[in-house]
Amino acid sequence: MKTPAAEIPLPLYRLFAAVRQLDRQAGHQTVDMPSYFLLLETLQQGYGFNSQEELLMLCEKLWLKPHHRNNPVLNREVLHRLFRETVDIPFLPDATSTAATAADFGTPPPPTFTPPTLPPDLETPVPPSRQDVEISRKSGFFSLHIGKAPAHGTPENQLATTLEDTLKAPSWLLKSTCYPVAPRRMEQHFRSLRFHEKSAARQEIDMDATIAHIARNGYFDHFAMKRASRQTTRWTLLIDNSDSMAAFSAFGEEMAHILQQRIPGNKGTTLYFRNIATEQLYSHRQQPGFVPWNRFIRAPAKNILLFSDAGAARGFYNEDRIIATVQMLEELKPHKVAWLNPMPKHRWDGTSAEMIAQFCPMFEIAEGSPDEMAHVISLFKSKIARNA
Template identity: 25%
Template sequence: MNDAGELPPLLLGLFRELRANGVAVGVRDYLDGLRALRLGHGAGSRQALRELALALWARSEAERRLIARWFDAIPEVPPTLLERVEGVVSTLEESVHAGTSGERSRRTTIPPAVPPPTASSPGKTGGAAGEARARISFAARHEGEGLPLPRLPLAPQIAEHYVLQPQAAISARNLAVLWRRFRRSTRSGAGAGQRSEIDLPATIRERCRRGLLARPVCRPPRSNCARLLVLADASTSMDPWRPFLATLAASLPLGRLASAELRYFANLPRRKLFADVELTQAEPLDDLLRENAGAALLIVSDAGSARGYLNHRRARQTIDFLAAAARRFAAIVWLNPMPAARWRATTAERIADAPAADGRPRLPMLPLDAASLLRAVDILRGQR
């Protein structure tokens, strides 16, 4: 550790580990760590240091686990080493107290052969601001000397990382932000019943015409008139994406669309669509298509690619449905949660590659990732 401003090895190693694991800690978080240490936070014990790291850098359960794993992986400091460090510190402090007052601190270097750094000399730091403190340097003068930075073992115990906690592919919040991109702003949309916004040019015109102003002229506020119909596949092959469908359902009301409806089907939209994911409350397809004419249509289905099926009949029926839907909807996007590489030789590929009738653009089938979602919304709003 040097005075130029570097975290002690224990925290520096943790910081690097967090970076390596994709946690979005930045320069500022690093500097805040330095400042916190200088102000005496995290001093006293490893537990305090751990709490400091958690408070500064952990924002999610996964990050908390990572930091906990890090501190667990660091071996305990042998008591003999602790005693030695304490001894060095106390003798130094005595000599500083006894010696000239001009000498505020003195450095000494513990032989670099000692195992893990204690980072803070336990129990001896913190508080006593302004008092003469003994300081111990664990750091090297040159590159490659001194204590090594601790690292987490790269390969976990088992060959693969298993994430046993269910995690959403995308949060409702992020989806809602995406829906808000899907905007068609007008002053006479469905929600613009009352005139509640002042129309400045008209007000000024009125004032000039009459010489005085009785009351300001108002107009309906701008509102979004974009409508969206989502048809989601709720068959068993879509079970892994049930949480995603639930997130989708939760995000629609947050999207500030003029209307956003979600209906479910099994395998392919037939004569009936369903209002619930258990497929019990049926509604005629034709009614729904008529009500939503002119809206944008988003279909979420794996189209047989989850199990790798190729069903010509299902593909043909789906293509027929899409051709019928293309006449009613302004834009159609198919979201396939399986990765695009898995579509090959399945019903999904047949549907995606089907030529569109009478010069219309082909149906865009997109996988479920951030870039594709953005593109899906762009297509839905009419930008191909």
Template identity: 25%
Template sequence: MTFRATQERPLKEPSLIFEVFEELRRQGLPLGLTEYLTLATAAEEGHGLESYAQFKRMCRLLWATSTDDFAVIDQAFGTIVDPWLEQEPLVQDTSPETDLPRTPESGTSKKEDRSRKAPLAQGKESVAEDSTLGQAKRVPLGGANPRKSTRSSRSGLHRFVMTPRWPVPLRTLATTWRVLRQPRRQGPAVEWDIEGTVHRLAQTGIFLGPVFRPAQTNQAQLLLLIDQGGSMVPFSPLVAQVTASLRLGGYRGRFTPWYFHDVPHPRVYARPMLVHGRLLPEVLDQQAGGTHLVILSDAGSARGTWERRRLEQTKQALTHIVRRFPNPVWLNPMPKDRWRGTTAEALAKEIPMVSWTARGFRDLVNHLRGMRRLPLTTGQQVSP
């Protein structure tokens, strides 16, 4: 008994994940590295590998946001997966078959059995040769029109190492943020105050028990103005790493992200999708005293452009920021040698700007603490 590869067969080609991802991008689905890593991580944990149908279902759950996306995913599977399934060789069912005992009808049955054994053996040899040739010629990945692939048919060569290599490790960032402290005593009195106990004993002459005081905790707060969309799309994983490092560094619930596109003026937004907008001065005035401010943006250096309109509007925003926050810092994901001739070079003369390196983060935190103020870039103003 034989059967062909169907949608219920286990997924044995991990390279199909990347092939489907590429096909969906060609068909216009907005997928990036984050979406691919999400699917790859789920596959490494064993989700969606039970069958091709489960794999398609997982792609729908992770990547589809509308019925149109469902149709695009179905079309991609019809282009990539279905032709590959049709090229699967026949698989022999190895389950034993029970035959009923037969009684010879005549004396010539033995001769007939001998005459049948020879062609049957030859048929088995030919089937084995055909199956071997079919496995050697089978191409594991195909398109709408199956063609010869330039890649090796060995699935081991289709593995992609997608381990992120961050400019600054997550734990290094978390350790750096812990240095930014504003210790205050707040909350219930749970800490033994030795000096207060001795002082009361000296005043009364009688030991009336220990004196307690509130514990000292870090009350530093941070306001993040994050550039969203456009040239900042490739840096979305880095921005997510910063927010994750703040939570790991003890700032959970004590940092507030607001978003903008290119220029934080006149409005900033409470959501990454740039909805629920409010005027920048209103957001700044609602921050608690002692809050630090950090701007995350490439300032036009990612595309290597200089824009007068962007420069002037950003200067207007910096006027409100400097009036409310004494030590703001601009964090630029692009290296310093890429700032030259762009809007970032001009803005570095208006606000301290650091690059996305371990030293840059240390300088940023020291500047916010007031321990070491970052100088502004000097030089002639950039002209278009």
């Protein structure tokens, strides 16, 4: 009798599911199903059965990428711990001692795939993924919580408890570099709005026109020239520097740094305000210089990204704040404005942010595919003006 497909045990699936989830939590998407299929293919070729070390090496090379070095959520040590706790495959003692050496690589693979005997309690993975290791994001930012042991079955419980113990220290991880959107992705998003701007003074050879000219006349007499162009962006960041945003300042600074250092030719700038921008904006977090608000709003149209919790961190409605913010948004009407709120969306309910979000496209910062930053870009790429 054939075994139903759903009951076929998938080797190392629980480990894969946990690693994939941690990878997502770390803000990346490098551990994916094709990498798991590749693992299976490699096992089919006979690699990975000689010793625990060999199997671990295989998982490490397939799943760990440069950004996992020194990453607090998923790194080599975490993978090793997960591996030790989820994989309990008996290896032959003599194979263990000999096959781990590099010199033996390639010689012992058996010609056919003969899966090792897996302890069914530990290696039967169904249902997959989120029941194994549940990682719940308590906020959009710094939390990693491992929990939810499976409800029944002693080995399962033991496994889950150990996993929990291993990874919940600390169960709340406070690490400012653990951004929900990887810096590289932010850079890519910012750059995706670049456009060619023609220079008024500089000229360059127009090769296509030159060749067309030769083809037309049958001889070459001069180069056709055209105005040189360069790529530019028009990003302006308005960062709320109030006390309730203190926990998110590192993320704001990272965005500012990317705009300033890694987006060549950006025509915008980064300015700071506290709660609501009214009379002036500060050019530095410590407020040494300022730009008058009136001058700012009358400048040529630009893409403005507001980075503020809009009162969500305080957890209540503040009518004055809502009115002042709506007025501020009215004044920003000539520009395209998007609001990036570091607080998770479910925390906006019942606060000023809930109201303000009705007057301006507001996005949370969250992982996903595409992430919320991508929605900001879509908004700016579209021709829809604010409030339209």
